[in-house]
Structure formats: structure tokens, C-alpha cells
Amino acid sequence: MSNIKFKGDPINVSGKIPGVGEKAEDFTFVKEDLTEGSLADYNGKVKVIMAVPSLDTGICQNEARAFNEKLNGKDGVVGIVVSRDLPFAMKRFCGAEGLDTIISASDFRYNDFASQYNAEMIEGPLKGLLARIVFVLDKNNNIVYKEEVDDITHEPDYNAAMEAVEKLG
Numbered sequence: 345m346s347n348i349k350f351k352g353d354p355i356n357v358s359g360k361i362p363g364v365g366e367k368a369e370d371f372t373f374v375k376e377d378l379t380e381g382s383l384a385d386y387n388g389k390v391k392v393i394m395a396v397p398s399l400d401t402g403i404c405q406n407e408a409r410a411f412n413e414k415l416n417g418k419d420g421v422v423g424i425v426v427s428r429d430l431p432f433a434m435k436r437f438c439g440a441e442g443l444d445t446i447i448s449a450s451d452f453r454y455n456d457f458a459s460q461y462n463a464e465m466i467e468g469p470l471k472g473l474l475a476r477i478v479f480v481l482d483k484n485n486n487i488v489y490k491e492e493v494d495d496i497t498h499e500p501d502y503n504a505a506m507e508a509v510e511k512l513g
Contacts, residue, residue: 348475349495350468357475359462361492368393368485371456373426373449376435381449383424383485390421390512391481392505394446395463397473399429399437403499407476410502412443420483421509424449426457428473470496480508488512 348355362368368383368391375381383391394411396404408425415423423446427434434448451457451474458464463474478500480489489508493500 346475346492347494348465348492350465350470351497352495353468355465355468355470355475355496357462358458358464358466361462361475361477361490362479362487364487364490366487368479368481368487369460370485371451371460372454373451373457374431374453375450376431376438376448378431381447386422386424387485388420388483390483390509391479391485392421392423392509393477393479393481394423394425394500395457395461395474395477395479396425396427397465397470397476397496398427399425399434399448403497404476405437405441407499408438408443408446409441410499411505412441412445414502414506415509416445418509418513420513422447426451426474428452428458465496476500478505480505480512482512 426449476493
């Protein structure tokens with residue numbers, strides 16, 4: 345399993361989270377306009393996938409803002425923030441914050457990301473939501489970087505993720 349915690353208490357996820365060197369599975373999600381999207385829509389691009397519990401929390405909002413800023417102007421790179429938030433809530437937050445670099449991907453309908461990446465927390469106060477995980481994928485969807493953030497209440501290591509993106513540039 346993982347070493348993810350919530351306020352210091354261990355939290356189990358639904359299975360083994362894919363790691364560096366593995367191929368990232370395609371997944372279907374719901375976009376802000378309620379249409380479907382998938383990882384395959386971004387073939388040929390470097391991808392930063394940010395799994396977060398909810399954009400209604402300050403830490404997730406900070407993460408979305410930070411990656412939106414860091415990925416801005418990076419040609420051939422796409423940032424995808426995945427949560428179980430409803431598309432309406434994701435759109436409202438991103439619109440209010442002017443976050444137009446990252447793509448909102450709601451996993452509420454299909455559960456594809458949670459099940460294929462084993463990212464669902466299966467215990468604790470946030471049971472049923474996604475754990476905070478960052479993946480960087482190369483253009484062929486190979487995982488070149490992964491961070492299972494040690495505690496859900498912490499932000500990821502932005503510099504390490506961006507170093508992985510730069511190496512693919």
C-alpha cells in the first residue's frame with residue numbers, strides 16, 4: 345500500500361498506486377462543460393496529473409494555483425487536476441481564480457481515475473475522495489515522476505515535479 349497520511353494518521357488507498365517506469369492507463373473524466381475527456385485526448389504531450397481530494401479545500405486550491413502558474417506558457421505540456429468534485433464546482437473555482445492553464449477533470453461519474461490508479465482513500469475522514477498524488481507523464485504516457493504526498497494536509501514538491509517536466513522538454 346502507500347505511506348499516505350491524514351494529519352499524521354495512516355490512510356489506506358484502494359490498491360497499489362502506479363509508479364515510475366509504468367505506463368499510465370487511459371481514463372475518462374467529465375470536463376467543465378459536462379462533456380467527456382480522456383487522457384488520450386492529450387497524446388503527444390507531456391502531462392502533469394494532480395490528483396486532489398477537493399478543490400473546496402485550501403491546500404487543493406493552493407496546489408491548483410501553483411501548477412497553473414508553473415505550467416503557464418509551457419508548450420507541449422498539459423496539467424490535469426483530477427478530483428471527485430462536481431464539474432460545476434471545479435469550473436466555479438477555476439473561473440473565479442482565473443486558472444486557465446490547467447484542465448479540470450471530474451472523476452465523479454466514471455470513477456476511472458480512482459479505480460485505475462488506486463487513488464481512492466478507503467478510510468479516514470476523507471474516505472471516498474482521491475489521495476493527493478502528482479504524476480508526470482512523458483509524451484507516451486510513461487510515468488517518469490510520482491509523488492504520493494506524505495500527508496493529505498501538505499502540498500506537493502512543486503520543484504521536483506517541474507524538474508521532471510523540464511527533463512522531458
